[in-house]
Amino acid sequence: MEKIKKLSKYQGFWPVIVLLAILLINGIVSGGSFFEIKIVDAHLYGRLIDILRNGSKLMLLATGMTFVLATGGTDISVGSVMAISGAIACSIVDGRILPGAGQNVQVAILLALLGGMLCGAWNGFLVSKIKIQPIVATMILMVAGRGIAQLITDGKIVTVTSDSYYFINGGYILGLPFPLFIVLFVVVLVLLFTKKTAFGLFLESTGCNPVSSHFAGINVNNIKWLVYTFCGVTAAVAGLIESAGIKGADCNNAGLFMELDAILAVAIGGTSLNGGRFSVPASLAGALIIQSITTSVYAMGIAPEITAVVKAVIVICICLFQSPEFKEKMGKRFSGHQQERMAKPV
Structure with a gap:
């Protein structure tokens, strides 16, 4: 019991x-079928693999939103940044822009990541230097970002026919989907940077x-600028994965409303919206919770139009369960009921 109490503090x-x-x-x-994993052509398939x-x-x-x-x-522009990065990469691979690049996938990925970095740096500049409230500053790019993406693609859905680009989403290494290795690489770098340096x-x-923090000698503005830039980069990587999955750039629907899921995942992970203590692994667990709920709803045959309602109810329960005030009130009520029962004569 003592070990469980210690673990529960994490x-x-x-x-x-x-x-x-x-x-x-x-x-x-599902009667156990939910955990079934099949091997086809040395690749792992199953609902658990789909969730990952x-x-x-x-x-x-x-990770970036944490x-x-x-x-x-907060950053509510990550969905639009996904659309921009996908538009840049697919337009280069398709040869619409930079035809001299020879439809080079490596160049497309590099410029897409650079585009995400510039978007994040722009948000960070508005927040840290111009002192605009984060939700207002990032709303600018949230609204304008999809317009920028459409300008890049001339308002069209750009499709690509590059197997190398498909590999970003559909590739496998050691039987596991390639996107998992991308996530692992980013998370390991983040954990090393936050745990092995003073940045965390x-x-x-x-x-x-x-x-x-400012009076203690910490350059608060630069810290904020850096984290918004990093958030733009992670959104760009997510945009590459999504565009590779649909084999094209759909500027209207790429990353649509994913900024809300990202904020929710971090909140479920226990990071306060007011700032302070954070945990990247907990945020990853929050992201998997949201994806598991979505997969579960479809697996159970629940109509897609009420998926959002089911997710909302489950998330409310999770947030209440994590709330210290709620648990304290429930604990007092439970102890009060026990005392009443003890006081009643047998």
Whole structure:
């Protein structure tokens, strides 16, 4: 019991427990078929693999969004950045822009990531230097971003026929989908950077008390600028995965409303929207919870139009379960009922 109490103090404990509970319920309802994994042509297939593959985009967005929320900010433009990066990459691979690049996939990926970096740097500039509120600053790119993407593609859905580009989403390494290795690479870099350097401490300090952090010698503005830039890069990577999955750039629908899921995933992971303490692994668990809920709803045959309602109800329950105030009130009520029962004569 003592070990469980110690583990429960870690930020990622309850998100992982909730994720396991959702998977267990699915296994029971489906009679165990939910956990079936097949090997076809040395590739792994199954609903668990689908959750990991389809959740890779959200896990990347949640990783970048964790840093932004840790500073007390928010970024609602990541969906539009996904559209921009996909438009850039597909237009280069298709030969619409930079025909001299020879439809080079490597050049397309590099310029798409650069585009995401510039978008994130623009958001960071507005927030850290111009001092615009984060939700307003990122709303500018959220609205204009899809227009920029449509300008890049001339308002058309650009399709590509490059197997090398398809590999970003549809490729396999050691039987596992390639997007998982992208997520693993990004997360390992992030954890090394936050755990092995002072950046993680600076980031948490900036979110807890930016004024005190400034007087302590931390360049709060540069920290914010850096995290928004990084969030743009992760959104660009997610955009590459999505465009490779649909084999083209759909500027109207790419990443649509995914910024809300990314913020929700980080919140489920326990990171406060007011900034401060954060945990990337907990945010990843939150992203998998959202993807598991979506997959579960479809697997159970629930109509797609009420999927959002089901997700909302489950998420509300999760958030209430994680709320210290709610748990304290429920604990007091439960202890009060026990005392009443003890006081009644037998």
